[in-house]
Amino acid sequence: MGTKLKKSVTGKERVVHTLLIILTCWPLLHIFLVKQFDLNAWKLAGWGMYSVPLHSIRLEITQLVKSPQGWTASPISDSRLNEPVSKYMDLRFALGKLMEPSGLARSVFEAFPTMDRINIRVSKLAMDRSSGMIEESHVDFLYDE
Amino acid sequence: MIRDRIFSLMDQDEDSNTRRLKIYAYQTIFLVLLVSENWSVALLYWEEWGAAHKLVVYVSSALALASLRIRWRKNVFIGLAFLQLFMHWESFPLTGNHKYLQTIICGLLAILDPESDDEAQLFHRAACWLLFLVLFYSGLQKLVHGYYFEGQFLAFSLWRRTFLPFHQFMQVILPAEEFTRLASYGRAPGAGPYLVSNPVFLFVSNSVYIGEIGLALMLLVRRTRRFAIVGIFGLVFAIEAVARELYFGQLFFATVLLYARADVIRKIVPWVFGVNLFLILMRLGIIPLLFEFS
Numbered sequence: 001m002g003t004k005l006k007k008s009v010t011g012k013e014r015v016v017h018t019l020l021i022i023l024t025c026w027p028l029l030h031i032f033l034v035k036q037f038d039l040n041a042w043k044l045a046g047w048g049m050y051s052v053p054l055h056s057i058r059l060e061i062t063q064l065v066k067s068p069q070g071w072t073a074s075p076i077s078d079s080r081l082n083e084p085v086s087k088y089m090d091l092r093f094a095l096g097k098l099m100e101p102s103g104l105a106r107s108v109f110e111a112f113p114t115m116d117r118i119n120i121r122v123s124k125l126a127m128d129r130s131s132g133m134i135e136e137s138h139v140d141f142l143y144d145e
Numbered sequence: 146m147i148r149d150r151i152f153s154l155m156d157q158d159e160d161s162n163t164r165r166l167k168i169y170a171y172q173t174i175f176l177v178l179l180v181s182e183n184w185s186v187a188l189l190y191w192e193e194w195g196a197a198h199k200l201v202v203y204v205s206s207a208l209a210l211a212s213l214r215i216r217w218r219k220n221v222f223i224g225l226a227f228l229q230l231f232m233h234w235e236s237f238p239l240t241g242n243h244k245y246l247q248t249i250i251c252g253l254l255a256i257l258d259p260e261s262d263d264e265a266q267l268f269h270r271a272a273c274w275l276l277f278l279v280l281f282y283s284g285l286q287k288l289v290h291g292y293y294f295e296g297q298f299l300a301f302s303l304w305r306r307t308f309l310p311f312h313q314f315m316q317v318i319l320p321a322e323e324f325t326r327l328a329s330y331g332r333a334p335g336a337g338p339y340l341v342s343n344p345v346f347l348f349v350s351n352s353v354y355i356g357e358i359g360l361a362l363m364l365l366v367r368r369t370r371r372f373a374i375v376g377i378f379g380l381v382f383a384i385e386a387v388a389r390e391l392y393f394g395q396l397f398f399a400t401v402l403l404y405a406r407a408d409v410i411r412k413i414v415p416w417v418f419g420v421n422l423f424l425i426l427m428r429l430g431i432i433p434l435l436f437e438f439s
Contacts, residue, residue, distance in 0.1 A: 012256055012257065012264065012267065013263075013267055015256070016253065016256075016257070016267055016271050017148055017152070019249070019271075020152065020271055020274055020275075021148070023249070023275065023278060024274075024278060027278070027282040027285070027286070031285075031286065031289050034290070035289075041286060041290060042242070043238055043239065043240070043241075043242070044238060044240075044242075045242055045245040045246075046242075046282065046286060047242060047278070047279050047282035047283045047286060048282070048283070048286035048287075048290070049242050049283070050283075050287070050298065050384075050388070051283070051286035051287045051289075051290045051292065051298070052286075052290050052292055052298070053292060053297065053298055053301045053339075056332075090238075090239055091238065093239070094238035094239055095238055125332065125334065127292070127297060127301060127337070127339060129290070129291050129292055129297065131337065131338055131340075132295065132297050132300075132337045132338035132339040132340035133335065133336070133337035133338050133339075134330075134331075134332055134333065134334055134335065134336040134337055134339075135334060135335075136334040
């Protein structure tokens with residue numbers, strides 16, 4: 001009985017110590033992911049809340065249609081896309097560049113089967129650390145059906 | 146092993162019975178905070194919530210009541226840990242950081258029995274180490290990202306309603322034209338610069354991360370631990386006075402008290418009940434909402 005109890009405590013000790021080691025190392029990886037991939041410093045247990053002014057995300061989805069003059073863009077706005085857009089914006093807000101909008105693009109093509117090409121522009125409004133200015137940056141994602 | 150030597154830095158000079166009593170007091174505080182926060186959020190969002198969320202609130206409350214029987218506490222925490230994991234799943238990746246702390250502590254309370262001396266010591270070490278990590282990395286993240294060197298983050302805080310007491314402080318320490326300049330900027334592209342050169346303001350701004358890292362390291366040394374506990378209370382109180390994340394603040398305070406003598410954490414248990422009852426009464430509208438909080 002004594003040996004069984006001792007083994008049980010040692011097993012729990014191993015689990016707890018492993019957990020603590022992971023929790024000790026994870027924030028270092030978190031810092032790297034924030035710097036490299038725009039991960040949200042306030043989320044995902046990196047303990048970085050209040051370290052970076054909170055940014056905001058904006059999304060624009062446009063249909064691209066080929067014409068003799070080139071490509072013409074027309075914005076897409078439809079209530080069928082509200083849920084997938086909202087879901088993607090939450091993911092992008094937390095996970096940054098780790099989340100590309102390919103799932104959202106699939107939802108757009110499912111809602112609008114006649115579309116051939118769309119562009120999803122993800123805009124981020126954030127403070128530049130050295131200038132202290134609020135800046136907007138864009139990333140465009142082009143998807144073909 | 147090096148690992149054991151590092152985690153043993155969390156140990157106190159106390160007997161096993163004292164440690165056990167501390168952990169029971171901590172369990173009680175944890176349960177009060179969990180239920181209070183669940184209902185506080187529920188009262189704000191009840192109409193929007195689905196049945197699953199509402200069920201979580203009811204079940205966690207029932208489990209907390211069941212914990213009045215000390216013998217049932219282990220199972221209570223097992224149940225709560227599963228509920229916490231469900232809530233994480235629902236909110237991921239937007240889960241607040243304090244929820245991670247809550248879930249981890251809940252998990253530790255579920256698997257470690259304070260009646261066992263070895264497990265009580267293991268829980269004490271783990272919870273104290275967690276507290277150290279949160280404080281240390283909170284400071285390190287601020288240092289690494291650099292938004293406190295020239296006051297950028299605090300200057301930008303003018304946009305947070307709950308930071309109103311800090312705005313009043315800013316008005317006292319900043320020249321009037323400097324405050325007016327910062328308050329005139331918006332959040333649109335091109336707004337700024339949110340840079341401050343006032344020495345008093347910069348001292349306050351840089352003190353935040355220096356304080357967090359320094360106090361965390363002081364916790365590791367027994368000789369400086371008492372000063373660290375007092376310093377942490379002051380720092381967290383100042384932060385929560387503006388951030389108003391009262392549930393995180395209370396959990397943090399309670400975990401800090403694991404570093405102190407047993408009777409300290411036991412004495413605050415009635416206060417925790419009182420404070421959280423007050424917060425719930427404010428949410429219910431029975432007492433006027435004196436301040437916003439989360």
